[in-house]
Amino acid sequence: MNFKYWDPTIEKMPRLELEALQLQKLKSEINNAFRTSFYKERLTKAGIRSSDDIKTLDDLKRIPFTTKDDLRDGFPYGFLAIPKEKIVRLHASSGTTGVPTTIYFSKDDIKRWADYMARCIYGTGSDSNDVFQNMISYGLFTGGLGFHQGGEEVGMLVIPAGAGNTTRQFKMMQDYGTTVLHATPSFLLHLETKMKEAGVKRESLSLKRAFAGAEPYSEDTRQRIQELLKVDVYNSYGLSEMNGPGVAFECQCKDGLHIWEDGYIAEIVDPDTLQPVKDGETGELVLTILCREATPILRYRTRDLTSFYTEQCKCQRTHRRLKRLTGRSDDMLIINGVNVFPSQVEEVIMGMKEVGNNYLIVVEKDGALDRMIVKTEMSSNLFMDDTRPLIALKEKIRKALQASISISPRVELQESGSLPVPEGKAVRVMDTRCKDI
Ligand code: DLL
Numbered sequence: 001m002n003f004k005y006w007d008p009t010i011e012k013m014p015r016l017e018l019e020a021l022q023l024q025k026l027k028s029e030i031n032n033a034f035r036t037s038f039y040k041e042r043l044t045k046a047g048i049r050s051s052d053d054i055k056t057l058d059d060l061k062r063i064p065f066t067t068k069d070d071l072r073d074g075f076p077y078g079f080l081a082i083p084k085e086k087i088v089r090l091h092a093s094s095g096t097t098g099v100p101t102t103i104y105f106s107k108d109d110i111k112r113w114a115d116y117m118a119r120c121i122y123g124t125g126s127d128s129n130d131v132f133q134n135m136i137s138y139g140l141f142t143g144g145l146g147f148h149q150g151g152e153e154v155g156m157l158v159i160p161a162g163a164g165n166t167t168r169q170f171k172m173m174q175d176y177g178t179t180v181l182h183a184t185p186s187f188l189l190h191l192e193t194k195m196k197e198a199g200v201k202r203e204s205l206s207l208k209r210a211f212a213g214a215e216p217y218s219e220d221t222r223q224r225i226q227e228l229l230k231v232d233v234y235n236s237y238g239l240s241e242m243n244g245p246g247v248a249f250e251c252q253c254k255d256g257l258h259i260w261e262d263g264y265i266a267e268i269v270d271p272d273t274l275q276p277v278k279d280g281e282t283g284e285l286v287l288t289i290l291c292r293e294a295t296p297i298l299r300y301r302t303r304d305l306t307s308f309y310t311e312q313c314k315c316q317r318t319h320r321r322l323k324r325l326t327g328r329s330d331d332m333l334i335i336n337g338v339n340v341f342p343s344q345v346e347e348v349i350m351g352m353k354e355v356g357n358n359y360l361i362v363v364e365k366d367g368a369l370d371r372m373i374v375k376t377e378m379s380s381n382l383f384m385d386d387t388r389p390l391i392a393l394k395e396k397i398r399k400a401l402q403a404s405i406s407i408s409p410r411v412e413l414q415e416s417g418s419l420p421v422p423e424g425k426a427v428r429v430m431d432t433r434c435k436d437i
Helices: 015-033 037-045 057-062 068-073 107-122 142-154 166-176 185-198 219-229 342-349 387-405
Strands: 087-093 101-106 131-134 157-159 180-183 209-213 232-239 244-250 257-259 264-269 283-289 300-306 333-335 338-340 355-366 369-378 410-414 429-431
Touching: 015 037, 015 057, 015 283, 057 264, 068 101, 087 107, 101 107, 107 142, 107 244, 131 142, 131 166, 142 157, 142 244, 157 166, 166 185, 180 185, 185 209, 185 219, 185 355, 209 219, 219 232, 219 342, 232 257, 232 300, 333 355, 333 369, 338 342, 342 355, 342 369, 342 387, 369 387, 387 410
Parallel strands: 131 157, 131 180, 180 209, 209 232, 355 429, 369 410
Antiparallel strands: 087 101, 232 244, 244 257, 264 283, 283 300, 333 338, 355 369
């Protein structure tokens, strides 16, 4: 395979040099942190007086973790490290409490972010010959502008399509000869369902590849998108606290996501003990950003569960790879005492070709007990009035789920395209139990 590197000196940098670079950048990020009211207090309390107290990368452990609640408490300017007149943009996520976590950027921060995004995009084999349709929300969400800038940096023709409106999306693909897509995996599946309905022939499109991220999805879902849309799918991971997309991305080997270690320090800890897990073990990803001056964030608890690959990638990049992120430590459901991750359900059902492109997990109270209902769409060649194959399919799904999660859910089949598809991230779980208490 002919791998493409945006900057081989960085992407293939020997580990020792890379770690020395991390230490140097960490010190400068700590200097930035001391300019914020939040870290000035936090670091001083932890006995750190200046970046001189951080002598090795191991000293990072002396710094306390930062959480989403800290960011909310620091709203609006508690994490700002530069004068207001030097900020050129903000991105924010509203979250559930209504206090937005807000991240500010200087002009240089935006340039650096675009450069990481370009590295991700170019590493998939995309270049200035490509037409890139960015089908994700623009605005305060980082997915739209993040990919937009990266695409332009690579020299692609970028179509700022935004999310939703499949009819318009198909029209743009045909009009401009789109070769590369970016969307959530759930929207890519939805697109395929709508393509059949709209009578759009795959042969009339020039698609080669798609970037899919912003929400967890299984390897089976990737395979399904690849087969149905006939595109090469690359996993893309990021979070607004760490700029947005561009934190970790798959290369052409598509075997784990390279985390850009010249821009981030990644640790994986046990979410209960907060101690580092052994290499290769699953735990919660903790990130320190090294490439942003306006809003430094040190040891951020992402809540995302993953592990490091222990061996180097065939592409020869030295930046370590993360395993596909399957869920968050806070999205675990406890159903009648059994722990269930939504990703386990997805893994079971997306591997079945009779199952359509969308599903929903409902958890509700049934007297004192919990009841789990899995609603799945059927593939478009099954029909509601033909009951025998439907009963058999329900039973097949129920048994497969029971074998995987030790719970026997009620399975409900729905027509293809009938479950709701939000414009942003997919909503996979409806847990109504707390309302009954
Ligand atoms: O979702 C940034 C992004 C935009 C990433 C576009 C990729 C593509 P937030 O809205 O802050 O930022 O959500 C971040 O989404 O902590 C994960 O829980 C989840 N997430 C993002 N990418 C993936 C992925 C953007 N590839 C949160 N696999 C993160 C699994 C993902 N989960």
